[in-house]
Amino acid sequence: MALKLLALGDIHLGRRPGSLPADGDPRRLGPSEAWRRAVEAALEASVHAVVLAGDVVEREDDFFEAYRALAAGVERLVGAGIAVVAVAGNHDGKVLPRLADEIGALRLLGRGERWESCLLEGGAERVRLWGWSMAGPLCQTHPLEGVSFPLGEELTLGLLHTDRDGSGPYAPTSTGELEGSGLDGWLLGHIHRPDPLVPPRPMGYLGSLCGLDRSETGPRGPWLVVVDGGRVTAVDHWVLAPLRWERLELDLTGLTEVGALREALLGELRRFDRSLAGFRLPEAVGVQVLFRGRSALPSSALAGLAERGEIVHEGKAGTAYFVASLDVAVEPLLDLRRWAGRVDPPGLLARRLLALDGEGPERDRLVAVAREVLEAVDGDERWARLEPLGLDGAGLREELRRQGLALLEALAAQEGEEG
Numbered sequence: 001m002a003l004k005l006l007a008l009g010d011i012h013l014g015r016r017p018g019s020l021p022a023d024g025d026p027r028r029l030g031p032s033e034a035w036r037r038a039v040e041a042a043l044e045a046s047v048h049a050v051v052l053a054g055d056v057v058e059r060e061d062d063f064f065e066a067y068r069a070l071a072a073g074v075e076r077l078v079g080a081g082i083a084v085v086a087v088a089g090n091h092d093g094k095v096l097p098r099l100a101d102e103i104g105a106l107r108l109l110g111r112g113e114r115w116e117s118c119l120l121e122g123g124a125e126r127v128r129l130w131g132w133s134m135a136g137p138l139c140q141t142h143p144l145e146g147v148s149f150p151l152g153e154e155l156t157l158g159l160l161h162t163d164r165d166g167s168g169p170y171a172p173t174s175t176g177e178l179e180g181s182g183l184d185g186w187l188l189g190h191i192h193r194p195d196p197l198v199p200p201r202p203m204g205y206l207g208s209l210c211g212l213d214r215s216e217t218g219p220r221g222p223w224l225v226v227v228d229g230g231r232v233t234a235v236d237h238w239v240l241a242p243l244r245w246e247r248l249e250l251d252l253t254g255l256t257e258v259g260a261l262r263e264a265l266l267g268e269l270r271r272f273d274r275s276l277a278g279f280r281l282p283e284a285v286g287v288q289v290l291f292r293g294r295s296a297l298p299s300s301a302l303a304g305l306a307e308r309g310e311i312v313h314e315g316k317a318g319t320a321y322f323v324a325s326l327d328v329a330v331e332p333l334l335d336l337r338r339w340a341g342r343v344d345p346p347g348l349l350a351r352r353l354l355a356l357d358g359e360g361p362e363r364d365r366l367v368a369v370a371r372e373v374l375e376a377v378d379g380d381e382r383w384a385r386l387e388p389l390g391l392d393g394a395g396l397r398e399e400l401r402r403q404g405l406a407l408l409e410a411l412a413a414q415e416g417e418e419g
């Protein structure tokens with residue numbers, strides 16, 4: 001008889017997802033619903049333990065909201081004989097110990113930044129789980145430095161919120177320390193992108209339980225770890241998050257009218273929806289659309305295709321597909337060589353665009369001039385709260401080309417020319 005353990009990464013109870021469909025209810029799409037789904041799945045599968053890898057709660061201020069959601073889930077699990085064990089992360093280093101005091105059935109491991117273990121039992125198997133909790137938002141301590149674990153008969157797993165291979169103030173560890181620890185696996189919290197976790201020695205990030213903003217694309221959910229015959233025999237990602245984020249690139253080359261574009265977008269969404277599988281399908285999918293290719297359609301028509309948050313498709317199981325962002329990287333159908341033959345500003349612009357496509361010194365000069373101008377803007381403290389500009393060579397060149405082509409497109413339109 002195997003032991004089944006369900007491992008959850010960063011939940012961030014209390015956080016509202018970054019953007020939502022027009023009529024989206026954060027309670028139905030956010031972390032608390034993801035947690036509710038995970039609890040239900042754990043009960044259905046009769047797992048023996050549920051373990052939480054920290055950042056269970058978003059902020060101190062979310063105590064009451066987190067308390068309600070967490071207590072309800074923990075009580076259902078513990079009522080069914082399922083142990084619930086957690087460590088604290090940088091977001092909940094202060095609040096999770098207090099929640100654990102309130103919710104007696106929630107076992108917090110490693111209070112006060114000290115290693116502590118508990119024994120999980122299920123079927124004919126036993127697992128020793130080692131955990132260490134952060135005590136506040138910042139922690140320069142290296143939790144694994146100079147630590148050696150007493151290794152016994154039973155399988156041992158580690159549960160930790162850590163910045164792996166980082167040097168920041170988030171309880172840093174190194175891959176070498178994790179691998180050299182002698183433990184049979186590490187279930188990590190902090191980084192929201194899940195690692196591939198595989199038997200017999202799963203080692204890595206569980207990922208956020210539910211994508212919290214549009215950068216957190218792809219499948220999200222808890223991981224089932226199966227222990228049989230004293231070793232980890234299976235690790236399965238239970239994709240069940242209520243909200244999912246995806247990037248979608250659409251090549252417009254050859255499309256000449258906005259209607260065809262709409263159909264192309266729907267076609268892509270239908271294809272994606274058919275491929276969508278998982279433990280439970282999402283309630284909503286936020287799509288970041290990027291238009292690419294060469295097209296005579298004006299950028300304004302592309303950008304105006306849908307509003308942010310607009311629901312553009314309903315999937316087979318009622319999944320609402322909404323537009324999280326719409327970006328245009330389409331190149332107009334301009335004959336640059338013909339334009340470059342002219343002796344006027346559009347001609348100069350076309351020659352520079354051709355130079356940017358080439359390999360010569362003129363390309364490097366243009367990029368260097370642009371960088372000099374933009375660095376001054378980037379360093380200006382008025383813009384300090386905005387995202388820094390990406391000023392690497394390839395990105396800058398691409399941006400210059402995009403802006404230049406858009407400008408030439410506008411100039412061409414003024415002349416009533418079609419390329």
Ligand SMILES: [Mn+2]
Pocket residue numbers: 055089090091161189190191
């Ligand atoms: Mn964290």
